[in-house]
Amino acid sequence: MTPDIDAARAEAAKVFEVCGTLPGYCAMMHREGAEGPGDLAVVGTEDRVAAQIHGIIASGATEFVGALFTGDDFAAHPQAARGTGRLSPTAELSPFLDG
Known part of the structure; x- marks a missing residue:
């Protein structure tokens, strides 16, 4: 989590660069209208x-x-380490756990 969305997307693009070379990922990114892995990153506040x-x-x-991917300022954003308290694995994510 970070307030600097552009920097986080740029970092994700570097970290997950290899995904942009794999045919399966490329096909999925094309379907989603993404130019690369950074466009699919879940980032922000x-x-x-x-x-x-x-x-x-x-x-x-x-x-x-x-x-989880981190940049140089990870220590400045400790909320990234604990995740978001708004998502409970037993509530909001239950569709993934039930199947």
């Missing part, structure tokens, strides 16, 4: 991250796998 994850669930996703 705690409110924004929670809203993005809820959006993924509401879209009918049957699986969600998130990977």
